[in-house]
Amino acid sequence: MRPVAADPLAGSPPRAARPLTLLLLVAAFLTWSVLGLATAPSARAATQACVADAATGCINGTIRTSAGAPAAGTTLTVDGPGGESTATTDAEGRWSVAVTEAGEYEVTLDTATLPAGETLRLPDQNPRVVQVNLGSSSVALFPLGAPVEAPAGGDDGSTDEPSAAPAPGSGTGQAATAASSGSGITAARVAQLTVNGLVFGTLLALASVGLSLIYGTTGLSNFAHGEQVSLGGILAYVGTQLVGLPLVPSAIIAVAIGAATGWLQDTFLWRPLRRRGVGMIQQMIVTIGLSMAISYVFQFFFGAGPLRIVTDTPQSVMIGPVRLTVTTLISMGVAAVALGGVAYFLLGTRAGRATRAVADNPALSAASGISVNRMIRLVWVLGAGLAALGGVLVGLYFGATSWYSGGALLLLMFAAVTLGGLGAAFGALAGSIVIGLVVELSSLWIPIDMRYASALVILILVLLVRPQGILGRATRVG
């Protein structure tokens, strides 16, 4: 039992020690940001950039082909309170328009000027309307690709959430969900969706098991766990696309660095906070700040667009009525091995049993000679590493990763962990599979763009009936 009282103001007054560590962290981060400016690929200047000031607002965007290359020479028309103007994309696919009056502007893309063979992924969002304020920039994006019924990108203004998560099939060349775009309930479609659900659930499990272990041992609901997932995907992208390594070494390095960030976080942030006696609710809010900071750091360096880890079209195979890509099959093998490894660790090794003991009763574990802090550190490393692996595989499965690919999964992870019973690692696994299946199969009945909502509705309903989760058990009280 881990009592987490709603406790808005609890906390010790800052004692002398620890602050230095945190300041150092922040300083290191800032240094990194500044140094990164010179090298980050996305930091190069646009040729005709609009600069927002008191009298000027900007509307801008970048248009890329479905393969991710810049779409140069595309014409857009902007119409609104400040009059009508046109813009053409430059060699990097960028365009921008300066306006001198705030208000709503309608941006129309001239589809005839798109590169040959390209179409708008969301034809019903052309023209689109953006709100422009003087002194700031608004973004209007027109994703290219095969047209889909579901809109996949919200992109107006800087505080926006991107789409709930990249939908398989809305990316490029992802064949895995070919069958799911049909309508009507056929056996083949159900089979395809079930398999998709199992695949998605397994990938989700990689991320949620770590979240659950961290919750179990420390009581912390880590809102920054999504960013650990994004980190894995982005590091793999850096490895394959920027450094030029093959996929497998990139993935291994991504997981290793991901795990290392778990160690770093626990050493320089969470352990000092635990030592200061900072309350659980406060620590949770720290994870929220961390999540915001990290996700915008990703966006700062890598932009808001999709980042393709592998650019060639994946090969697919048919297994009975079910179509899967070879990459997905291999991913499943890797995920199964990783999850099996975690299960063996927890059940079969001394350290694993100690971890579970810490989750059960930290005070008793400490009294019986288990180093609670070492176990927590181990769990952070393990959890972050698994999340990074999840990030790489999710990036491959959906065709691309992005600054938000983990953030979009965060709530599904929480749903999985809660369903399984907060803090129960195997429960998180079961919960993830359930969530995966719910997400995929619900699109048989409800519109595909609401399927993530269905998983969250299930979460709320389960809490109503069985607050301890699927595998959690009600404990005695008193």
Place this chain on the structure above:
Amino acid sequence: MDWTRILTLVVAEFFAPTTAAYALAAIGLNIHFGLTGLLNMGQAGFMLLGAYGFAISTIAGWPLWAAVLVAIAAATVFALILGIPTLKLRGDYLAIVTIAAAEIVRLVGRSTTFTDLTGASSGLRGNQYKGSFQDASPFPDGTWALGPFEYAVNASNSWWVRLVGWAVVALACLLVWLLIRSPWGRVLKGIREDEDAVRSLGKNVYSYKMQSLVLGGAIGAVAGILYVLPRAVQPDSMGRSMTFFVWTILLLGGAATVFGPVLGSIIFWAVLALVKLTMRETIPTTVLRSEQIEQFGWIIVGVALMLLIIFRPQGILGDKKELAIHAH
């Protein structure tokens, strides 16, 4: 570098409609968290529902007062739906359920299924629903300048929105000021400290938590209306980050205080404007593109939230002595 211009723009943030909207949202969250200890991680959901409720009923031709009532009613129903399963559970369940529910509102709002009602992901344009609010203004149209600040009197990002917005914020502050000193507020504070103790004293804790959730949520819904009046209803700009900003504002100003949310909102937006404008002025676009300056601003917000909660959890106006005591 034009410091006068920067300072003017920063000062303009002090009384901008967005600042008022966020202050109001934080006042609602303060009732949840500061007074009752409820972890509402879905304040943006209440705001978005309020915005939809107001905009959709106005577009359907309902009068201004009815549209506002619809927004409040929507938030009330939402609070009841969230509260019934979770208020009897441990605090962190409410956090997960509220953040999930806010996401559900956004996902349903942006879904193409309800395009006729919500405009899907492109949302509802301001001109569709601003009319009744602007018509309610007693002032003649045109623009009006107060020193360097010149805005339209009634249209869109206007003096009228500012006047109404801050009047509502003042009313909400008065409400909280009255409640925080009342026996009702005392029960809420007791629940924040230890709900079992309050239960053992014969108070219906569940009912009080529900009242708190509904009241704070309704205030959030009105904040949502204020937020969208000078712009459009965009589901994607009212997501998780918005909730997190509201939290940052509340903790910055000081939870459980009357004016903390207002002060927090003013400082939040003014400092953000100052940082971004200064960076725009000093850093050439060849080094940092304007989106990157925006993103840098949000990075600062995230880091500030972390530092704030670690080093000054009581915020600017909070009582240091009150904090010096370890709870439990």
Place this chain on the structure above:
Amino acid sequence: MPTEPTSATVDHRAAVEAALRDVEHVPGAAKPDPILVADDVRRHFGGVNAVDVDHLEVQRGAITALIGPNGAGKTTLFNLLTGFDKPSSGRWTFEGRTLGGVPAARVARAGMVRTFQLTKALNRMTVIENMRLGAVSQPGENLLTALVPPLWRRREEEITAQAEELLARFKLDTKRDDFAGSLSGGQRKLLEMARALMATPTMIMLDEPMAGVNPALTQSLLGHIQALRDDGTTVLFVEHDMHMVRHISDWVVVMTEGRIVAEGPPESVMGNPAVIDAYLGAHHDTDLGDDALLDEAALEDVAPDQDAAGRPGTEEGTR
């Protein structure tokens, strides 16, 4: 508050003793004037019967002690009776009213108010605010009335006067405006008891009132508890300290492994072989009043350790 006429001159203890003189010294004995009657109360946790009480009556106006080794189910029984936990089965009445399945807040409003083993002073509220919170019939606790101070200010003054009187009685008046969290452990126990009295309960249930209280305060706490009885309040308390039990209680109920194994006046119960067995196993020759030994025995008996886990039951599905 008093349910019968009180007078400082009446020897209440003698009166209660007289009333209980003819009661049999057996588990589940019937009392002449029971305020609380419980039947077949059971609570399972997994396979363990934490509470398994066939019949229990508590005499009105008496101080009844509930004793037993750690894990005997005393706190769980408290939780069940006060609505903080739900029984697997069972029914009970308080002053003739059925209270089984009634939520904790309504139990308290019915006149049965409890305190907790781990003190629940509301740390970041002042002492006087803690006290005011304990009061009943404050119209200002309604959301709408709260907005109009004239509607509740009068009652607030009455409450404050009552609170100050109690604080003076418990020697906490000098701490009136301090945060409860700044009090010592013993003072917090006193505050919790005083706060419970704000509601003028007919029956007060104290869960280990002496735990963690420094010896200097013990005597005054004992005095307060006896004064409660003298005012006509029924007291049921859980305690480990045998000296205290012997000193102030009129009747003792002994639990082990969820069951009631003995009942009777303190002297008779302390000599009961079943009780000595339950506490000490083989150490028959030892005096039960020997605290040092008792503590040691308690330490040996750590599992299943639900009393030490200490958190009062709530309906939360904690893992």
